[in-house]
Amino acid sequence: METVSTAKAHGGTLGVYKHDSASTGTGMTFSVFLPPQAEVGGKLPVLVYLSGLTCTHANVTDKGEYRKVCAELGIVFVAPDTSPRGEGVADDPAGAYDFGLGAGFYVNATQEPFARHYRMWDYIADELPALLAANFPVDLGRIGILGHSMGGHGALTLGLTYPDRFKSLSAFAPIVAPGQVPWGHKALGGYLGDDRAAWRAHDAVALIEDGKRPAGAVLVDQGDADSFLIEQLRPELLVAACEAAGVDLTMRLQPGYDHSYNFISTFMEDHVRWHAARL
Numbered sequence: 001m002e003t004v005s006t007a008k009a010h011g012g013t014l015g016v017y018k019h020d021s022a023s024t025g026t027g028m029t030f031s032v033f034l035p036p037q038a039e040v041g042g043k044l045p046v047l048v049y050l051s052g053l054t055c056t057h058a059n060v061t062d063k064g065e066y067r068k069v070c071a072e073l074g075i076v077f078v079a080p081d082t083s084p085r086g087e088g089v090a091d092d093p094a095g096a097y098d099f100g101l102g103a104g105f106y107v108n109a110t111q112e113p114f115a116r117h118y119r120m121w122d123y124i125a126d127e128l129p130a131l132l133a134a135n136f137p138v139d140l141g142r143i144g145i146l147g148h149s150m151g152g153h154g155a156l157t158l159g160l161t162y163p164d165r166f167k168s169l170s171a172f173a174p175i176v177a178p179g180q181v182p183w184g185h186k187a188l189g190g191y192l193g194d195d196r197a198a199w200r201a202h203d204a205v206a207l208i209e210d211g212k213r214p215a216g217a218v219l220v221d222q223g224d225a226d227s228f229l230i231e232q233l234r235p236e237l238l239v240a241a242c243e244a245a246g247v248d249l250t251m252r253l254q255p256g257y258d259h260s261y262n263f264i265s266t267f268m269e270d271h272v273r274w275h276a277a278r279l
Contacts, residue, residue, distance in 0.1 A: 001135055004029065010071035011036035016057070019131065023123040024084035025116060030128070031061040037074035038137050045142035045279035046076040046132060047272065048124065048166075050151030053183075054102045057081050060148075065265040066272055073276045076138050080128055082150065084117040099186055105178075106154030107202050109191035118191060121202075125158055125165065144168035144275035148264055149228075150175060150183070152220075156204035156238075163215035168278035170219040170271045172264050173226055176238035177205040183232050208241040217248035219274050221267045223257030 004016040012035040021028040037044060047070075049060050057079045060066070070077045083089075083104030090113040092100035100114075109118035132138045145166040147155035152174025159169035178184020179199045188199040200206035222235045229235075235251060242249035257263040 001131070009033065010067045012038065012067065012071050014061070014067065016061070017135075021084070021123060021127060023119045023127045026084040026086045026089060028081055028084070028123065029057055030078060030080040031057045032079075032132070032136060033067055033070055033077040034136065035071045035074050035076065038076070041137075043137050043139035044074050044076050045144070045276070046078060046136075046138040047144045047146060047275055048128070049077065049079045050106060050124065050145070050147030050154040051079065051082050052147070052149030052151045053082070054097050055082050055151075056102070059261065060264070063261040063265060064268055066268050069269045069272045073272065075272060075276055075279075076132075076136060077272075078128070078132060080124065083120065089117045090114050098183055099190055103150065103187065105150060105187040105191060105202070106157065107188070107191050110198075111191055111193050114191055120154075121158075124154065125162060129165070140165075142167060142279040144170075144279055146170040146172070146271055146275065147174070148172040149233075149259065152176075153178060153184075153202075153204065156218075157202050157207060159214050159218075160204060160207045160212040161201070163213060167215045168275040169214045169216075170221075170274055172220075172267070172271075173222050173228070173233055173259055174204070174220060174235075174238075175233060177203055177234055179203040179206055180237065181232045181234060205237050205241045208238075208245050208247060213245070213247060216278055217250065218242070219250045219252075219271060221252045221254055221263075221271070223254050223259065223263045225256050226259045226263075228259055 152171030
């Protein structure tokens with residue numbers, strides 16, 4: 001693992017790191033904020049944040065406004081990339097923003113030419129936690145996961161599938177039912193093929209319908225001025241699925257907020273505190 005940069009922040013250390021990933025077969029970059037408690041000794045709880053379409057690790061690292069509250073509470077905050085990158089990594093032939101580079105959708109692709117590198121599911125579920133445990137003072141028994149938009153989709157599906165690994169779960173403006181919206185049709189069809197039964201493993205609403213449950217309660221914040229709300233996000237589908245299944249969901253529709261990091265940074269402290277109370 002290579003250290004790209006480190007900087008002091010709120011008494012802790014913000015670092016950017018690069019390594020060769022066995023899952024994706026590419027180099028992968030991620031950031032880690034270590035709170036000041038890391039210098040005392042012992043292992044700390046960790047939050048893994050999954051970013052949305054077009055993003056890298058840098059978006060939330062630069063604009064997420066999580067460091068102060070993580071420093072207060074003793075939480076390690078990790079931000080991986082959203083897709084493999086580099087020479088030989090397939091991209092959308094038309095260069096669209098919602099498929100290919102920057103849009104891995106947190107699945108293991110089965111369709112060529114994406115199957116070789118687009119294995120973000122394995123990377124987030126298995127490889128990244130093991131890498132963190134080997135190099136940072138983190139407690140793998142206390143991992144929370146959260147994300148935004150496409151990353152909210154990833155957080156929900158991973159949290160529902162692996163409640164034993166991800167003990168707390170939240171999301172900002174997630175794609176809750178990719179099998180029912182255009183972003184998901186394009187991504188899941190392109191990465192997983194035409195068999196929609198295979199899509200259900202990467203669709204939070206379908207997972208709940210099929211019996212998957214999170215480790216505990218779920219928090220979702222959604223802006224009501226989000227331009228993607230009606231066509232792509234459809235939070236009402238998650239509300240209905242959770243009500244039918246008895247899943248404890250707190251869905252907060254935030255008046256006037258859009259899809260940007262102005263929205264995310266406003267409610268990030270709430271989410272970090274939500275996870276800390278459960279970790």
